[in-house]
Amino acid sequence: MSPEKALVLEVEVEEAKKTEKTMSLARYVMGRMVRKVNVDEDLLQHWVLPAEDFSGDVVAASMTAGDRVHLMLADGTGHGISAALCMMPVSEIFYAMSGKGFPIASIARELNKKMVSLLPVDRFVAATLASIDWSNKTIEIWNGGGPAAFFVNEAGERIQTWKSKNLPIGVLSDKDFDDKVDVFHWEQGGQFFMYSDGLTEARNPADELFGSERLYQALLRADTASRFEHLKESLMAHIDAAVSDDDVSVLAVNCKTDFEGSVELEAKTKSNQAIVRGPGTWKLELKLDAADIQKIDLLPILLTWLKQCGISQKNSQRLFLILTELYNNAVDHGLLGLDSKLKTSSEGFEGYLKKRSERLSELQEASIEVYLERIKDKKEDYLFFRIKDSGPGFDFLQHFRGQVVCVDSLSGRGITLVNSLTRRMTYLEPGNEVEVEYILG
DSSP states (O other): OOHHHHHHHHHHHHHHHHHHHHHHHHHHHHHHHSOOOOSOTTTEEEEEEOSSSSOSEEEEEEEOTTSOEEEEEEEESSOSHHHHHHHHHHHHHHHHHHHTTOOHHHHHHHHHHHHHHHSOTTOOEEEEEEEEETTTTEEEEEEESOOOEEEEETTSOEEEEEOOOBOOBTSSOTTTOOOOOEEEEOSSOEEEEEEOHHHHTOBOTTOOBOHHHHHHHHHHTSOTTTHHHHHHHHHHHHHTTOOOSSOEEEEEEEEOOOOOOOOBOOOOOGGGOOOOOOOEEEEEEEEEEHHHHHHOOHHHHHHHHHHHTTOOHHHHHHHHHHHHHHHHHIIIIIISOOOGGGGGSHHHHHHHHHHHHHHHHHOOSOEEEEEEEEEEOSSOEEEEEEEEESSOOOOHHHHHTTOBOOTTOSSSHHHHHHHHHSSEEEEETTTTEEEEEEEOO
């Protein structure tokens, strides 16, 4: 070998080493940024098949403080390392905001703001976000440029489809961005599916697309337990060991119908329950007017405060559930005058949310007061809080006396859960104020 060729070879070897070091660093950083899905595999299954070393698809799932699961399937422009780099902040924002209890509408909006500021104009992210509430058997979904998500029954038949109503993340300004979500209530068990377009656009050696029809047929030909694996096997058989042109990702959630936790409620008047306080370690008092109620996500703020004050993760999750239920009751029933009985069917639930949105946007003269205090004495460490709205109240004694909440009902179960988690829950006359004591164990 001539000296010139030897020198060229040496340079190429050094460049290859540098490239490998760079790739190793990229794999390490992305492995830390794009976390593993942290939801029980009996409930959720996911699969990512990258077209190259790095995937431009992100599948993420997180149990929230409110005991829901948040899901995201995001597909960045292109594939390989350039697409994967663009997806790194997407994962971090999703997990951080889910952990703080923000709804998926707020997460979608924040993702869009961040990606508009970070990405060049020729880059964007097709993303589908969903929030699943097993206790209420509901799915909230926001689809921005992704393939149609769908819900199948136990037989594998599609009974609901969510096509994209929005442009991908990173395209529109915050002013033009629409964060409205669709809501679905399932009455019979089934499975919820999201996937990237790499699935239906995968080609076989004859250059035929896998397509939507093969996708649906694969689901029909398998039972619930084996449906996800059958879909994977169908795709791999179709591409016949060829490398896919694009990243493929699929996410499936088993949506069950059972709900646990129904107890009798006890209602008290202001005169029959004394409040005994010891020295409090801290107090927090807030008052929101109509404009604040319309635009502020108060519950994540309260959860962050509790965590900063050293409240354990277990207690934080329970307190978030309690505060969510009582605050939403104050808004929905106290200020907006909504009747929970509207939520007795899938159409009713969606109609309920539509009315809520309309009335909330029209709200003018209203207020909600929130008071939290941590109280310690020699025997106990507990949290006392009060939520009061400016509404007319309701006949809480007649409403709760002798009633047991039906487990199949879409209304009433939340307040039942609050009562079961707290030492004391007291409605005060005329019914627009509630006090709660929660033992910090």
